[in-house]
Amino acid sequence: MVEEFGNTGQVTGSEATRFCLTLMAEPLELSWHHSGVTSDFMGEYFSRACTKGIDPLDARHSISYMINEILENAIKFRHGGDVEISGSLEAETFEVRVVNVIDEETARTFRGHLNDLLERDPGELLLERIEANALDPDSSGSGLGLLTLMSDYGAKMGWSFAPGRVTEGVELTTIASLRLS
Amino acid sequence: MEISTNDYRVWTEGSTIHYEGTMRLSGTDAYAPVLEIMNSVLESKPEVITLDLTSLEFLNSSGINLLAKFTIEIRKQPDVGVRVLGSKSIPWQSKSLRNLQRLHPALELTIS
Numbered sequence: 001m002v003e004e005f006g007n008t009g010q011v012t013g014s015e016a017t018r019f020c021l022t023l024m025a026e027p028l029e030l031s032w033h034h035s036g037v038t039s040d041f042m043g044e045y046f047s048r049a050c051t052k053g054i055d056p057l058d059a060r061h062s063i064s065y066m067i068n069e070i071l072e073n074a075i076k077f078r079h080g081g082d083v084e085i086s087g088s089l090e091a092e093t094f095e096v097r098v099v100n101v102i103d104e105e106t107a108r109t110f111r112g113h114l115n116d117l118l119e120r121d122p123g124e125l126l127l128e129r130i131e132a133n134a135l136d137p138d139s140s141g142s143g144l145g146l147l148t149l150m151s152d153y154g155a156k157m158g159w160s161f162a163p164g165r166v167t168e169g170v171e172l173t174t175i176a177s178l179r180l181s
Numbered sequence: 182m183e184i185s186t187n188d189y190r191v192w193t194e195g196s197t198i199h200y201e202g203t204m205r206l207s208g209t210d211a212y213a214p215v216l217e218i219m220n221s222v223l224e225s226k227p228e229v230i231t232l233d234l235t236s237l238e239f240l241n242s243s244g245i246n247l248l249a250k251f252t253i254e255i256r257k258q259p260d261v262g263v264r265v266l267g268s269k270s271i272p273w274q275s276k277s278l279r280n281l282q283r284l285h286p287a288l289e290l291t292i293s
Contacts, residue, residue, distance in 0.1 A: 057272065127280065134254075144243070
């Protein structure tokens with residue numbers, strides 16, 4: 001059974017410029033800094049493919065920020081395995097899909113967060129979360145990645161949980177799209 | 182005081198804290214030494230603290246959390262003012278820095 005939250009439909013079409021890569025877990029010893037180099041590379045790649053009228057500097061940054069935040073989560077919460085990234089750009093719309101495996105407990109907690117996230121205004125939630133983080137000296141993660149994407153970048157987000165596609169844990173696909181300007 | 186790595190540099194000059202490069206640290210613990218530098222400036226209770234971000238090309242969301250947390254600390258001290266300097270040519274700053282002003286309306290934000 002596949003469970004979906006938010007906007008999971010493909011927003012770019014058959015004419016889109018596409019680029020896919022897989023961060024292999026083993027030979028790469030997949031770790032934190034791979035998020036940054038991968039997202040910078042993809043930001044650079046797609047900003048060069050932008051049509052006239054789109055600011056390439058803003059496109060490069062926005063794409064890089066978006067992929068970096070999703071990859072940081074993927075690397076932080078993954079339950080082994082590779083991380084697959086596919087980006088596509090059509091006119092002013094950019095979409096990225098990131099696939100990785102998480103364990104069942106992480107999937108359950110994350111589904112709970114998503115229910116809150118999708119019911120509320122992301123800008124309000126962002127400020128609430130910041131205030132809560134400031135009061136909690138023990139919080140190790142900020143939880144601001146998805147909120148900044150939705151609030152500050154206007155990103156449309158979706159998530160698909162597919163336990164049946166992997167032998168252990170849950171396959172999570174994170175889908176995010178941006179309107180470049 | 183200064184922290185300098187291959188990716189970024191943070192240093193103070195009086196009550197101004199300068200940031201340069203790309204900061205993509207892995208979370209609150211990793212940002213703790215940077216927060217320590219910032220807190221030491223706040224502890225000296227200057228009239229105004231300036232955060233100069235005009236050379237900070239990239240900051241991840243954990244870093245945005247750091248700036249927000251510090252803004253809240255300053256908000257608790259009404260005698261200490263805060264000025265944030267950003268650059269229009271660095272896209273994240275126009276998108277995310279206004280959140281600091283929403284947290285602390287007396288914060289003076291200049292993006293030029």
